[in-house]
Amino acid sequence: MSLVGEERKAIILDQLNQEGQVKTFDLVKRLGVSSETIRRYLEELEEENRLKRVYGGAVKINLGGEEPSYLKREVLFADEKQRIGKKAATLVEDNDVIFIDDxxxxxxxxxxxxxxxxxxxxxxxxxxxxxxxxxxxxDLFSGEIYFIGGKVNATHSRVTGSIAEKMVSLFHVDKAFISIDGIVLNKGITSIDAERGQLLARVIENANQTIVVTDSSKIGSTQLYRIAGWREVDIVISEVPLPKGWSQLLDEHGVEWVLAE
Known part of the structure; x- marks a missing residue:
């Protein structure tokens, strides 16, 4: 494909990351090409596993509403997650009370x-x-450990549910490190599991600082349950730079995007 074609595909992916979807009609007007050309770009991007075509356009590839098991998630983007985790740990200070998500x-x-x-x-x-x-x-860790009790989800190796929500509401934390399933410019952060999302919303309510840790595969995806909007988020740590077109809204809400290099 020509350089112009690759640039147009990059524009399509940028819009996908901002909105979670693109429409053929809008892309025709924005890029000034025919609908057939747009469909070809979308076909090529789908072949590259960058998006999923739907009637009238395309959507960000996500998990199809099904969360992989913990064992499967553990091996996905392993290097990126380690870099993000290392960067996140630099934000922790002595004497902090922190929440570490599942x-x-x-x-x-x-x-x-x-x-x-x-x-x-x-x-x-x-x-x-x-x-x-x-x-x-x-003797490698000298701090205190609190395990939030509740209903055990064996597949995902975590606890959720009403009991966990009541217990977590008893604690105030300095920093909450939150993992998400989707992050979109106009919709904030989302979770596939509604119970988990509701629990995390309670955590965020009682946190002085909310820090989202996410690899780039979640950017542009919207999932079932809205955990929080941008006004509840303080920092996002990812292995990729801030997506194009996101800076104005994040600046308005005082959200800092940190690159884990």
Whole structure:
């Protein structure tokens, strides 16, 4: 494809990341090409696994409403998640009370918290709890650990539900590190699992600072449950730079986008 064609495809992907969908009719007007040309671009991008074509346009590829199991999520974007987790850990200060979400990205933070003193860590993640206990038994972690109780989701190795919501509402944290399933410019952050999303919304209500940790596969995707809007988010950490067209809205809400290099 020509350079012009590649530039047009990049514009399509930028719009997809901003809005979660593109429409053929709008792209024809924006790019000044025929609908047949747009359909060809969308076909090529679908072949590259960059989007999913639908009637009248295309949408961001997502998980189809089904969240992969914890074991499957653990191996997806592993290098990127480790970089994000390492960057997130630099925001933790001695004596902080922090919440670590159940996602495989915030789990990567734990190995980089060993030099922090007098931390208090809350989590709904069974793997995170096990890792913290293991480090504490080896004298690698000296902080306090609170495991939020509730209904156990064995597939995803976490707890959710009304009991967990009541328990988490008892705590105030300095920093909440939140993993998400979708992040879109005009809709904020979303979760596939409504119970999990509702629990995280309670966590955010009681957090002084909300830090979203996400790899680029979630950008432009919208999932079932809205966790929070931009006004509730303070920092986003990702392995990619801030998407084009996002800076104005994030600046308006005081959201900082941090690149995990």
């Amino acid at each position: 996602g495989t990205t915030p789990l990567q933070m734990i190995q980089f918290l060993m030099n922090k003193s007098h931390l208090t860590v809350l989590t709904i993640s069974i793997p995170a709890m096990h890792q913290l206990v293991e480090y504490k038994n080896k």
